[in-house]
Amino acid sequence: MIRILVRYSVLFVLTLLVLTALSFVLAYLFPGDVLVNLSGITPENEVQRDALVRQYRLDQSYLIQFWHYLQQLMNGNWGYSFTSGLPLREEVGLALPATIEISTYAMLMALFIGLPVGYYAGIRSYSLSDRTINSVSLISYSVPVFWLALVLILFFSLELGVAPLSGRISLMFDIPSVTGFILIDILLSEHIDHGLALRDALHHLLLPTLAIGTITTAAMIRITRRSVIDVLQKPYIAAARARGLSRPQIFVRHVMRNASLPILPLMAIQITTLITNAMIVETLFSWPGIGNWLIQAIYQRDYPALRIGMLAVSTLVISLTILVDMFNRMLDPGRERFERGAI
Amino acid sequence: MIPRSQLTFPLFFITALCLLSGCTQSADDAFYQSGVIYCSESNPVYFNPQLDTSSTTTDATSHQLYDRLLDFEPDSGRIVPSLASSWMISDDGLTYTFQLRKDVSFHSTSYFTPTRNFNADDIIFSINRWRLPSHPYHPVSGGRYPYFESLGLADNIASVERINGYRVEITLRQRDSSFLANLATDFSVILSKEYADQLLKQGIPARLDQFPIGTGPFRFVGHRKDHYIRYHRHPDYWQNKHSAEQLIFDITPRSSLRLAKLITGECDATAFPAQTELNVIRNRENLMLAEKPGLNIGFWAFNTQRPPFDNPDVRRALAFAIDKNTLLEAVYFGSATRAKTLLPAASWAYQDDADDTAYNPVLARKLLDDAGIEPGFSMTIWAMPVERAYNPNATKMAELIQRYLADVGIRATIVSYDWSTFRRHLRDGLHDSVLIGWSADNGDPDNFYRPLLSCSAIPSGTNRAMWCNEDYEQLINQALQTDEIEKRRAIYRQANRLLYEKLPLVPIAHAYRYQAYREVLSGMAINPYGGVRFSGVKKAQ
Numbered sequence: 001m002i003r004i005l006v007r008y009s010v011l012f013v014l015t016l017l018v019l020t021a022l023s024f025v026l027a028y029l030f031p032g033d034v035l036v037n038l039s040g041i042t043p044e045n046e047v048q049r050d051a052l053v054r055q056y057r058l059d060q061s062y063l064i065q066f067w068h069y070l071q072q073l074m075n076g077n078w079g080y081s082f083t084s085g086l087p088l089r090e091e092v093g094l095a096l097p098a099t100i101e102i103s104t105y106a107m108l109m110a111l112f113i114g115l116p117v118g119y120y121a122g123i124r125s126y127s128l129s130d131r132t133i134n135s136v137s138l139i140s141y142s143v144p145v146f147w148l149a150l151v152l153i154l155f156f157s158l159e160l161g162v163a164p165l166s167g168r169i170s171l172m173f174d175i176p177s178v179t180g181f182i183l184i185d186i187l188l189s190e191h192i193d194h195g196l197a198l199r200d201a202l203h204h205l206l207l208p209t210l211a212i213g214t215i216t217t218a219a220m221i222r223i224t225r226r227s228v229i230d231v232l233q234k235p236y237i238a239a240a241r242a243r244g245l246s247r248p249q250i251f252v253r254h255v256m257r258n259a260s261l262p263i264l265p266l267m268a269i270q271i272t273t274l275i276t277n278a279m280i281v282e283t284l285f286s287w288p289g290i291g292n293w294l295i296q297a298i299y300q301r302d303y304p305a306l307r308i309g310m311l312a313v314s315t316l317v318i319s320l321t322i323l324v325d326m327f328n329r330m331l332d333p334g335r336e337r338f339e340r341g342a343i
Numbered sequence: 344m345i346p347r348s349q350l351t352f353p354l355f356f357i358t359a360l361c362l363l364s365g366c367t368q369s370a371d372d373a374f375y376q377s378g379v380i381y382c383s384e385s386n387p388v389y390f391n392p393q394l395d396t397s398s399t400t401t402d403a404t405s406h407q408l409y410d411r412l413l414d415f416e417p418d419s420g421r422i423v424p425s426l427a428s429s430w431m432i433s434d435d436g437l438t439y440t441f442q443l444r445k446d447v448s449f450h451s452t453s454y455f456t457p458t459r460n461f462n463a464d465d466i467i468f469s470i471n472r473w474r475l476p477s478h479p480y481h482p483v484s485g486g487r488y489p490y491f492e493s494l495g496l497a498d499n500i501a502s503v504e505r506i507n508g509y510r511v512e513i514t515l516r517q518r519d520s521s522f523l524a525n526l527a528t529d530f531s532v533i534l535s536k537e538y539a540d541q542l543l544k545q546g547i548p549a550r551l552d553q554f555p556i557g558t559g560p561f562r563f564v565g566h567r568k569d570h571y572i573r574y575h576r577h578p579d580y581w582q583n584k585h586s587a588e589q590l591i592f593d594i595t596p597r598s599s600l601r602l603a604k605l606i607t608g609e610c611d612a613t614a615f616p617a618q619t620e621l622n623v624i625r626n627r628e629n630l631m632l633a634e635k636p637g638l639n640i641g642f643w644a645f646n647t648q649r650p651p652f653d654n655p656d657v658r659r660a661l662a663f664a665i666d667k668n669t670l671l672e673a674v675y676f677g678s679a680t681r682a683k684t685l686l687p688a689a690s691w692a693y694q695d696d697a698d699d700t701a702y703n704p705v706l707a708r709k710l711l712d713d714a715g716i717e718p719g720f721s722m723t724i725w726a727m728p729v730e731r732a733y734n735p736n737a738t739k740m741a742e743l744i745q746r747y748l749a750d751v752g753i754r755a756t757i758v759s760y761d762w763s764t765f766r767r768h769l770r771d772g773l774h775d776s777v778l779i780g781w782s783a784d785n786g787d788p789d790n791f792y793r794p795l796l797s798c799s800a801i802p803s804g805t806n807r808a809m810w811c812n813e814d815y816e817q818l819i820n821q822a823l824q825t826d827e828i829e830k831r832r833a834i835y836r837q838a839n840r841l842l843y844e845k846l847p848l849v850p851i852a853h854a855y856r857y858q859a860y861r862e863v864l865s866g867m868a869i870n871p872y873g874g875v876r877f878s879g880v881k882k883a884q
Contacts, residue, residue: 084568157607164609166600171571171591172378174564196371286600288570296569300761 001330008326015318023311024069030303034058038069040080040088040304073311082302091293091305092312097180098168099289100316102208103271103278109213110220110267117217118224122259123251125229133221141218145277149211149284156207166286169201208285212277216270223266227259234258264331268324272317279313376882378589379864381875382601382610385729385762386568386594389484390555392530392874393473396489396794396805397762398731398782401529401874402614403572403592408450409532409557410582412441412466413523415872420786422523426461426533426558436518436826437501441466443509448579449535450562454554457537461558463505468536470503470513480539484552490530490784492803493794519823520831521787528784529873533558560586560878569594580878585866587881598730605630605859611882612860612867614875615730618676621857629862635869636689637856640682640791641733641780643724643744644807644848646772651716658846659700660710661776665747666702671852674740678857682850684839685791689871691828692788692835698843708751718752725758725777728765732854733780740778740851770804777807784873788835792819796847810847 027037035049036042038056043049053059057068072078078088121133157165168182169175175182175189175197186197231237232255240250279291286292290313297305387400390408394400405411414425424430427441447461472480473488474497491497501514515522525531538556542548555563560583561574572592580586593610595601598617604610606627616624616632624632645652645661652658667681683699686692711720726741727734734740738759745755760768769777783790793800798816800806815838822834858869866880 086568153603158603161607165603165607166595166609167593170375170609171380171573171593172375172589174573193371193374196374286595 004326004329008322008329012319012322015322016315019311019314019318020070020073021066023307024066026307026310027303030306032303037303037307038079040082042082078308079304081297081305083296083300083305088305088308092290092308094177094180095288095290095293096312096316098182098287099275099278099282099291101181101183102205102212102282102287102289103274105205105209106213106216106274106278107271109209110216110270113213114217114220115224115263118221119228119251119256119259121221122225122228122232123255125225125232130225134225137218137221140214141222143215145211145215146280146284148214149208149281152207152211153284163207164204165207168204168287169197170204173197173200208278208281208287211281211285212274215277216274219270219273220263220267223263224259227262228255230262231255231259261331265324265328268321268328271320271324275313275317275320376863377587378591379587379611379877379880379882380591380593380609381877382595382604382613383572383592384594384596384598384601384614386566387572388763389552390563390566391484391534391552392532393469393488393491394484394552396493396530396784397766398874401784403874404555405529405532405874406559406870406876406878407561407574407590408555408559408563409534410447410559411527411531411533413527415524415527415785417868417870417872420872422527425527426466430523436520437515439513439515439522440506441511441513443511444581445509447558447581449538449558450556450577452554452556452562452564454550455535455538455541455556457535457556459537461533461535462508463511464536465533466511467503467505468539469532469534470500472534473497474500474503479543480548480551483548487803489803489805490528490794493797493800493805494525494789495793495797495799496525517820517824520826521785521789521823524785524787524790527872528790530784561590583879585881586878590877602859605861608861610861611864612858612875615732615735616857616859617730618674618678618735621676621678624859631860631862631864631867633858633860633867633869634678634855635871636680636687637732637854638687638689638783638786638871639731639733639780639854639856640685640687640795640850641679641731641778641852641854642682642685642848642850643776643778645776645846646774646807646809647847648772648809649775651714652775654714655845656710656714657716658849660707660714660716660751661748661753662700662846662849663703663710664707664751664753665744665849667700667849667851668702670740670743673743674734674736675852675854679852679854682853684842684850685795686788686835687853690783690786690788690791692832694832694836694839697836697839700843700846700849704747704750711751711753716753719754720752721754721756722748722775723758724755725765725769725774725779727762727777727779728759729762731780731782732856733782733852734778735854737778744778766804769807770802772809774807779807781805782873786872788831789819789823792822792835792838796842808847810845812841812845812847815841815845 027034030037035052035056035058039052041052043052057065076089081088081091117133121130124130153165156163173192175185178185178188182201186194186201237250237254240254282289282291283295290309294309297309383402385399387403388395388397389400390404392401392405410426412425412427413422416423426444426447428444429442431440443463449457449461451457471478473491475481499516499519501516504512506512535556539551542550560577560580562577564573564575566572571594574590576586576588595604598615601610601613602616602620602623605613621632624630645658647653671679671681680688683697684694724741724744726737738757741757745757748755781795794805796806796808796810796815797819798811801809801811818834818838822831825831856869860867863882864880865883870876
């Protein structure tokens with residue numbers, strides 16, 4: 001157990017180090033002044049410039065610069081955004097939770113819809129209902145998320161007018177950002193009608209969640225179904241049947257648990273896709289998340305923001321992947337590595 | 344074989360989602376009706392229009408946060424009292440005495456609580472800030488006052504004196520028949536001296552332009568860049584007390600998204616509907632489209648300080664190379680009229696029989712040959728990156744012009760940057776030619792002739808042609824020496840003639856102004872003299 005922890009920690013630290021190095025190199029690769037790309041501050045005179053050069057150790061060797069860059073990152077000094085002039089840490093702190101939030105809801109949707117439907121399809125395998133579920137999920141899985149989001153907007157927002165198409169909540173509500181998660185922030189804020197605000201926020205969540213969640217749900221259905229079919233073919237199911245257990249008994253005692261184990265690692269792989277999808281969909285729904293923020297940064301050639309944004313997103317994805325992988329490993333140490341990795 | 348609960352759960356989940364989405368509209372309408380949401384196109388640079396002529400800034404500030412000494416009546420363009428309840432002009436036309444309104448209170452916000460009402464000191468502070476380079480606030484926030492600089496207004500004011508707490512006297516060096524109009528523009532806002540003093544004492548004067556305090560119908564609550572600006576009603580507003588409780592600017596740069604939000608009701612009004620979208624708005628029953636001929640001009644300016652564009656013949660050749668009517672159809676979709684001079688037909692000094700260039704590529708080529716411009720000569724056309732009424736799609740227009748120029752053997756490349764960089768580079772004169780325009784801030788013709796082409800407008804960054812001509816200066820100064828309309832009109836005719844000969848810029852179009860809003864909004868109207876106004880606008884019950 002400790003060995004696994006150590007191994008994953010080393011892996012985690014090393015990967016982060018490589019990423020940080022990459023983001024540091026970006027400051028040199030982006031057009032413009034390295035100093036400005038690193039700090040986000042355009043020095044107004046030579047004195048200020050010298051002070052910044054000293055602060056970022058730009059007069060010393062690359063290694064020392066990098067070491068210092070690491071220290072600055074650790075201390076929370078991530079530089080400033082060109083366009084807003086705000087500390088990048090603050091900006092990422094506002095944007096990243098919004099992305100995590102919407103991804104979480106999409107994942108919940110996948111769990112609450114994907115799992116039961118997947119079980120159902122697995123048990124009824126190769127029946128008409130299974131084939132229907134199978135083909136619907138295959139279609140949903142293949143639909144480009146960008147297009148799906150547009151279709152949802154066109155249909156639900158513009159034609160039917162049942163769902164708003166942009167933002168997290170009506171701007172009529174003034175919700176101060178505390179955690180960055182809108183539903184929690186609503187509960188924390190004062191002087192507002194909490195019920196109304198929550199309803200408004202859920203209303204806004206509807207379409208983006210649906211757009212991202214559909215694809216993850218389809219993946220979930222397919223993974224669960226496959227897993228259930230595999231388990232059903234195992235000899236112990238035949239044995240249980242021979243012992244005279246009823247179908248619900250077999251399902252609850254043998255199928256559910258055994259089929260669930262392989263689902264987790266496979267879903268972990270979906271997390272990356274999920275976050276990528278979320279970032280794409282954000283721009284369509286004007287969701288104030290990290291994807292939208294990065295796109296703005298690209299439009300406005302905000303190099304410090306791009307550098308930190310890349311670091312923040314990749315750190316998030318890698319932490320999640322490594323965490324889930326480690327979790328699997330600890331839950332199910334018996335399996336061999338290649339089995340866990342298979343899709 | 345499946346336990347029933349397995350099936351009911353997803354069903355329950357879906358029903359719950361539908362219920363949530365279905366029931367929001369009906370309940371608590373009162374809350375949603377208490378505020379007005381306006382989809383604006385960009386972020387204001389400052390919350391003080393003295394510092395910026397961009398309409399994004401004036402829209403977000405002038406008529407929301409501030410008042411001016413005087414105002415324009417939207418329908419007639421007459422100058423009417425605002426913070427000044429009355430005024431007197433001396434016989435020589437040099438001394439203006441303003442009687443100020445009493446009981447006008449400044450905003451009380453989380454960052455400032457006023458201890459006194461508005462008085463003469465605030466007027467003196469607001470004017471002296473841009474007028475006197477020695478004023479402690481003059482260099483704050485960049486120290487550029489483009490509108491006043493472009494008109495040379497500061498040099499013409501000899502003194503601003505306090506007679507008593509509610510009476511101010513302004514003395515000019517030379518007569519200026521457009522002076523009152525200038526005091527009524529979006530830029531001549533009145534700031535709070537008490538607040539400014541307080542900030543200066545704290546050593547953070549720049550906050551004056553980011554956390555504004557004014558006397559206007561709304562007070563500032565917050566701004567998140569690229570997301571929103573939030574205002575609340577000023578409860579003690581001296582004038583109209585029936586504005587919406589909240590005013591929110593939802594910053595939405597994409598025009599199509601603004602339209603979509605207007606349709607779904609996430610916005611109650613939007614800025615700059617695109618010409619292609621006008622019919623969509625007209626065809627929707629619950630959307631309204633107000634239209635008025637605008638006081639604006641879209642033009643193609645040459646950088647007259649760069650050879651070969653310093654040669655009037657080259658400029659004339661280029662003007663003959665393009666077909667304005669095609670540009671009008673392709674870019675404005677019939678929502679604009681062809682421009683011959685700087686002035687639109689809505690202005691009293693409009694000259695119907697002014698000279699205009701006509702499409703003649705053969706003549707253009709000949710003129711170019713005469714000027715020694717070989718085929719294959721290359722130049723840049725800068726196309727502004729934002730939509731404005733006077734040019735809704737500068738890039739498209741640039742592409743069309745590019746093709747026209749190719750016909751006369753000139754290779755044009757199109758240049759664009761983000762809006763603030765674009766304007767900075769323009770001020771530095773890095774362009775060969777630029778497609779841009781001007782929306783007037785008051786009905787006076789001087790507001791076109793001076794900021795666009797006078798010498799003093801070069802450093803302030805509104806003279807995009809970088810053109811400075813002595814005869815022209817004399818003419819437009821002469822026009823201000825008299826109050827007689829006919830005399831002024833005759834002088835502007837001479838100026839038009841001169842401009843036609845020298846052609847520092849090619850006038851292209853005067854566009855209509857549009858304001859799209861939802862039917863539920865009452866009190867919404869186009870303000871032909873500058874920025875949008877939300878005072879008195881509210882949602883119908």
